[in-house]
Amino acid sequence: MHPVVKEGDHSKECVDAMNALMECYKTRNVVNFLNPCTDKKKLLDICLDNEYETRYAQNQKEAEKVYPAFHQLKKLREEQEKKSKENRKLSAEEKAKILEREGNKV
Known part of the structure; x- marks a missing residue:
């Protein structure tokens, strides 16, 4: 209640x-x-x-x-997180390609 x-x-x-x-x-x-x-x-x-x-x-x-500076910093952090996620995704794709070349499939 x-x-x-x-x-x-x-x-x-x-x-x-x-x-x-x-x-x-x-x-x-x-x-x-x-x-x-x-x-x-x-x-x-x-x-x-x-x-x-x-x-x-x-x-x-x-x-x-x-707090305009705080929100600018928040947007900057969000952009950095987005870029790092894209980088992780690319590195995962690269790992998959390497494994395929070696004969191991994901």
């Missing part, structure tokens, strides 16, 4: 979904082993996931403004 939520932490839709789930758990405690609240739980999970993605995108945009 989700912890107690302060006002303003989540959107109205998510708070409504949380309240509906809590109410479902309170009223159906006898038959909880049949999972009657699963649909409400799934809706809440979807709502919280959407909020997380929205918050993450906003934080990334703000961070790009505040």
